[in-house]
Amino acid sequence: MSQDDFLLKAEGIHKSYRMGAAEVKVLKGVDLAVRQGEFLAIVGASGSGKSTLLHILGALDGPDKGIVRVEGMDLSRLSASELNEFRNKMVGFVFQFYHLLDELNVLENVFLPDMASKGILGWLASRGRAKKRARELLTQLGLAERAEHKPYQLSGGERQRVAIGRALMNEPRLLLVDEPTGNLDSATGNGILNIFEKLNRAGQTIVMVTHDERIAKRARRIITLADGKTENRRTTSE
Amino acid sequence: MYKVILPFRYLFQKRISYLAFLAVALCVFIVVVVMTVMTGLVTDFKQKNHQFVGDCVVGTESLVGFAYYEDFVKILEREDFIEGVSAAIKSYALVSPSGTEQNTGVEIMGIDPVRHSQATGFGKTLYYHKDDVSKAFEPAYNPESSGLVAGIDLMLMRDAKGRYAYEADPVEMAFAVSCFPLTAKGALVKADTGLVNTETFYYSDISHSGLARVDSSMVYLPFERAQLLCGMAGPAKRANTLHIKFKPNVKLAAGCEKVASLWHRFADEKGGDKRADLLKKVTVQSWKNYRRAFIAPMEKEQTMLTVMFALVGITTVFIVFVVFYMIISHKSKDIGILKSIGVSNGNIIKLFSGFAFLVGLLGSGLGVLAGWFFLLKINQIENWLFERFGFQLWDRTIYVIGDIPNTIDLKVLAVIILSAIAACLAGAFVPSHQAATSAPVEALQVNQL
Numbered sequence: 001m002s003q004d005d006f007l008l009k010a011e012g013i014h015k016s017y018r019m020g021a022a023e024v025k026v027l028k029g030v031d032l033a034v035r036q037g038e039f040l041a042i043v044g045a046s047g048s049g050k051s052t053l054l055h056i057l058g059a060l061d062g063p064d065k066g067i068v069r070v071e072g073m074d075l076s077r078l079s080a081s082e083l084n085e086f087r088n089k090m091v092g093f094v095f096q097f098y099h100l101l102d103e104l105n106v107l108e109n110v111f112l113p114d115m116a117s118k119g120i121l122g123w124l125a126s127r128g129r130a131k132k133r134a135r136e137l138l139t140q141l142g143l144a145e146r147a148e149h150k151p152y153q154l155s156g157g158e159r160q161r162v163a164i165g166r167a168l169m170n171e172p173r174l175l176l177v178d179e180p181t182g183n184l185d186s187a188t189g190n191g192i193l194n195i196f197e198k199l200n201r202a203g204q205t206i207v208m209v210t211h212d213e214r215i216a217k218r219a220r221r222i223i224t225l226a227d228g229k230t231e232n233r234r235t236t237s238e
Numbered sequence: 239m240y241k242v243i244l245p246f247r248y249l250f251q252k253r254i255s256y257l258a259f260l261a262v263a264l265c266v267f268i269v270v271v272v273m274t275v276m277t278g279l280v281t282d283f284k285q286k287n288h289q290f291v292g293d294c295v296v297g298t299e300s301l302v303g304f305a306y307y308e309d310f311v312k313i314l315e316r317e318d319f320i321e322g323v324s325a326a327i328k329s330y331a332l333v334s335p336s337g338t339e340q341n342t343g344v345e346i347m348g349i350d351p352v353r354h355s356q357a358t359g360f361g362k363t364l365y366y367h368k369d370d371v372s373k374a375f376e377p378a379y380n381p382e383s384s385g386l387v388a389g390i391d392l393m394l395m396r397d398a399k400g401r402y403a404y405e406a407d408p409v410e411m412a413f414a415v416s417c418f419p420l421t422a423k424g425a426l427v428k429a430d431t432g433l434v435n436t437e438t439f440y441y442s443d444i445s446h447s448g449l450a451r452v453d454s455s456m457v458y459l460p461f462e463r464a465q466l467l468c469g470m471a472g473p474a475k476r477a478n479t480l481h482i483k484f485k486p487n488v489k490l491a492a493g494c495e496k497v498a499s500l501w502h503r504f505a506d507e508k509g510g511d512k513r514a515d516l517l518k519k520v521t522v523q524s525w526k527n528y529r530r531a532f533i534a535p536m537e538k539e540q541t542m543l544t545v546m547f548a549l550v551g552i553t554t555v556f557i558v559f560v561v562f563y564m565i566i567s568h569k570s571k572d573i574g575i576l577k578s579i580g581v582s583n584g585n586i587i588k589l590f591s592g593f594a595f596l597v598g599l600l601g602s603g604l605g606v607l608a609g610w611f612f613l614l615k616i617n618q619i620e621n622w623l624f625e626r627f628g629f630q631l632w633d634r635t636i637y638v639i640g641d642i643p644n645t646i647d648l649k650v651l652a653v654i655i656l657s658a659i660a661a662c663l664a665g666a667f668v669p670s671h672q673a674a675t676s677a678p679v680e681a682l683q684v685n686q687l
Contacts, residue, residue, distance in 0.1 A: 055678075055679050058578075060577070060578060060677075060678040060679050060682075061677060061678070061679045080582065080583070081582060084580040084581065084582045085580060086580070087577070087578060087579060087580040088579055088580025089580070093578050093579075095682070099571060099574070099575045099578070099682065100575075101244075101572055101575060102251075103244060103247035103248060103251050103252075104243075104244075104247070108243070112240065112579060113579040113580070115239050115240050116240055116576065116579050116580060116581050116585075117580065118239070120239050120241075120242065123239040124239070127239075166579070
């Protein structure tokens with residue numbers, strides 16, 4: 001299989017942290033490849049390094065060693081401004097704790113990535129289009145009525161849906177999802193997972209990390225992260 | 239656009255922002271009020287000192303004075319940059335109300351009231367003859383006799399509010415003025431030479447210069463009479479000072495330089511004359527230099543005050559720094575979120591700088607408004623405090639201060655506002671730079687305060 005067939009490819013990823021005098025090796029040569037349109041779950045116990053891996057894949061953090069390529073582009077070779085553009089256009093993050101800006105309302109939180117990519121004049125020229133897309137996303141996510149509300153006025157599930165809307169705003173090639181239901185009850189969590197399944201069916205590539213096997217099973221392929229390395233377990237075709 | 243929206247939201251939706259906002263407003267309020275009052279006092283004091291003398295003073299500190307002043311006055315009057323010249327006699331005397339044995343030591347100044355009013359602000363200091371200074375030495379009750387103009391504190395009492403008890407007309411009073419006539423060589427004139435050293439003058443007016451020392455010890459006499467009393471009316475008449483007023487468009491330094499040049503040429507020409515030695519002690523000075531001994535302490539106080547307020551400014555920067563550190567620590571999660579959607583470090587610094595700018599601008603705006611309102615009412619407040627509690631900022635029976643100065647200098651105001659904004663930007667820079675340059679993951683994982 002050639003490099004061009006993969007949307008994302010990580011090779012020999014190493015990452016360690018210092019905890020006092022000790023060095024904790026979290027990732028010890030992780031290899032990973034994700035095709036366009038895949039829904040991949042990375043499962044691992046708490047502290048296994050799955051969130052660290054996700055952050056490295058989305059260029060929120062850098063590996064100590066190893067290469068991450070997205071569409072054949074080596075992230076380590078990108079300049080700071082290219083990395084910012086990568087985070088803005090190529091990937092969308094959904095975090096366990098939603099991470100919404102409390103000072104902005106729901107609609108503003110959703111179109112924030114578009115606003116962040118433009119200067120004042122550029123934004124003023126395109127804001128109508130951006131607001132329209134943000135409202136469409138909120139409608140798809142069942143939050144059309146909540147557009148003017150502040151995050152603190154929403155339930156956990158609603159907040160997570162807003163975070164999904166924000167992640168999708170700039171139509172990223174890759175959606176990186178970190179424990180998306182970790183803070184939700186099972187019914188609400190199930191609703192969130194349904195959204196991911198629906199998005200994936202529409203062609204969205206998703207990489208999700210979770211410690212919960214039941215949640216991981218909603219993905220089309222599962223990888224286990226243990227002892228700092230990955231292990232392929234199954235795909236839906238198996 | 240988020241760099242505009244978020245700073246406003248941070249300011250108005252976070253209670254902690256109000257702390258920074260109020261800290262700035264309070265500091266600006268204090269600085270505006272104190273600087274306005276102090277600058278007002280210094281400016282007023284300088285103006286009064288300027289009013290007391292001409293723009294330029296040619297003279298000697300020696301009580302002997304200098305000769306040939308009339309020739310130099312003629313030279314000066316031919317110059318087109320000069321508006322007025324007034325020769326003055328300066329000496330000391332004993333004054334005693336007629337019919338009493340009481341003597342008071344005073345400074346005397348012999349002047350021509352019209353010429354002196356053209357060269358200085360003397361005319362404006364008069365009470366009864368403000369509109370016709372030519373009659374300053376003509377007592378209303380006895381116009382034929384020689385009058386004197388006394389410093390206001392020699393004649394009138396001030397009440398606790400600093401107000402003088404003016405009479406409708408000058409009270410009929412005669413004073414014996416005794417001087418110490420000096421020869422051109424500086425010796426006391428001997429008693430048997432026929433020179434007059436005591437004469438009676440009648441109280442004709444009061445002069446209120448606003449300068450404590452002048453108002454409490456100065457007595458103005460007609461020029462020729464004073465010259466005679468001081469032994470300076472001999473064959474080579476002498477005077478102590480020439481007060482020179484420049485035309486409005488003449489710059490002080492340039493005018494003084496021209497006068498100095500004229501004086502040096504004049505002194506050289508008179509070099510061989512009998513009294514030429516007296517010319518060597520004559521100096522040409524601007525009013526600022528001439529009154530430096532009085533102005534300098536006040537300026538030093540102002541400098542000290544400025545230094546003190548620079549320290550207040552540093553404290554403000556520190557307070558703002560602490561408050562911003564708290565706010566930005568509180569906003570670490572937001573910084574992480576913004577980084578995760580591709581916002582650059584520079585734009586994060588700009589965002590928080592925008593927030594700091596807003597805090598500085600609005601805080602200083604509030605401080606200025608509050609300061610302006612307080613200054614507008616400061617004299618009413620002081621009056622109320624005095625009537626209610628007997629409290630005065632300055633005891634008016636001691637200090638020659640009328641109303642507390644409350645005219646805001648727009649330049650000072652602009653400097654204060656810009657300094658406040660700069661303090662906020664400086665206070666916000668370190669924490670915002672620190673937060674912006676942290677790894678996005680770290681920012682997302684930081685526990686909020």
